[in-house]
Amino acid sequence: MRQFNIVKIFLQLFFHDKSSRRFGLGVILGLSFSMAIVLATIGLMDGFEFALKKGAKKALGDFYITSKSGFFSEQHIFLNNALDQMAGLRKTSLLQVEAFAIHDEKSRAVLVRGIRPSEWKDLTDINLNLAAGDIAIGPELQKELSLKVGQDLLLALPGRAQGEGTQLINLKIKQVVNHGIYQKDLRFIYILLPGLQEQLGLRNRINLVSVSIPENDSEAAWDKKLKQTVPMDFKVRPFWYEYTTLIEAVHYEKFLIGIILQVIVVVAIFNVIAFILFLHEKKSQDIFLFKALGMSQKVLMQCWLMMVVFLGLFSGIFAVFFVFLFNWLLTHLSLLHLPAQIYYLGSLSLRLTTQDYLIVYATSFLWLLIISLIALWRVSKRGTLKGLRQGFV
């Protein structure tokens, strides 16, 4: 209780006058804004990677297997045996071909994917209720070609045999499915696998197997296991494989920007230095009076640290508020939406872990602590008598 009273007196002393309070508030806002900028940038990078991976996983499962020779039999004995050996693994066959979607004198290159809905749902959580002659499209394609659910869409598919011309078929749009990645939402069209095989004359043939591993299992361990198990003429890729370079670039950017943005924190710390110098000049006489009346160096240090904690704590709280504000603006303000054609994702939201907050807070607090302790050391270096005289004369 005594300590609490002393700290209360100390804080009351420091923030008694309007100019100190205003300056203090400015410093807290400056520091919190800087921390929020660093947090938002890290959150943006993590959010981008998370959304990209989530979308890619939704479109492919955890891993996909392709054959070096293109199409292969759905009943490929070696592949099926290899995959069936691995407990916990779920799989589904896909046939994926390029085509053109044509509507109202507009066309768009698409990827038609033949799937088995129940297996597909099991792997990706995408629920497709398709019957023969039905298709599901992405929202970007729907927008691009001005399509509606229930309408027919004309697809130009490859011919049944080499040299045979393009086949034009009309299919009914049964539903719209969202992957969260612009390209997937623009290009993917789902159809029942047997129907597509039949249409293309590829009886029992597929060109892709998508697999899903048990939740919480190590992706790296399964990657190794799958690569060792599947026959040599097959390739195993993780679901984010096509974005590898992009994700790596994001990692580098995150690291570099994190370092560069420390400059913003340092700038805010200059404000803190100015504030501490201001307090030092304005309040040193009062500090020395405290010492004259019986405050020990230890208690002075405790009070000083409490003031730093107070600054750090309020800056941290305000920083969280700013982060929420940035996040809201990113998702709601069209001005801040991304060109999806370039960045794959239309809009971003921040994704921050406790670790991110802790790292940013700890770094900022460390700066704060070092600078304030230097100021305290300078105050302590002066004797009480000298301090009182300098302060009051």
Place this chain on the structure above:
Amino acid sequence: MKSVEIQELQKSFGKVKALDNINLNLMSGTHYAIRGASGSGKSTLLYLMGGMDRATSGVIRVNGRSLAELTDEQLALYRNSFVGFVFQFHFLLPSMSCHDNILLPARLGKLSAQDFEKIRNETSVLANRLGVAHCLEKFPFELSGGEQQRINIIRAVSMKPKLLLCDEPTGNLDSVNSNKVVALLRELAHACQATLVVVTHDEKVAMQLDHQLYIQDGCLVDYKK
């Protein structure tokens, strides 16, 4: 009984010698005046006795214990509970009411809630006696110079110190009020059974105290009873 013993005391600020070879004994319950011109070192001597600074060399013993041997924590406790300071410029904190200013040493000290309450009541009684009870809830800037000085004195004696050190307590007062303040300080020191040391350049003030010491260029040059 000796309250303060000073032996071969020296204090330098860089190359400047503020005090040089001071030897002095102060008896408990006795009242002393330290006189000297500005810059002679009288305030430095007062603050060294009060444990606000460390001597360059020599010994200051208070009740037989050397101040140089005290840790920072012990020295803080000494300043808080053994010494009372009356400053020339009052040094009242503008952010606190006068009563809070008075209770500042009690808040900084390691007192029980009961003792703290006792000090609160005693200081209220004293404020009433000195005619500043109406000032207790006011802030220092709302008070006249005389009222501020009385609040300053109440704060100095609030912890019932055994050594009451006053630095030019009448520096800003006319002769009538100076006499009143000195009489008050003597009375309060007597009530606390404290040794009173008043730094002053005013001969009339010094004459009212039991002993007069004269300092010149950091050296003790005269001692009168």
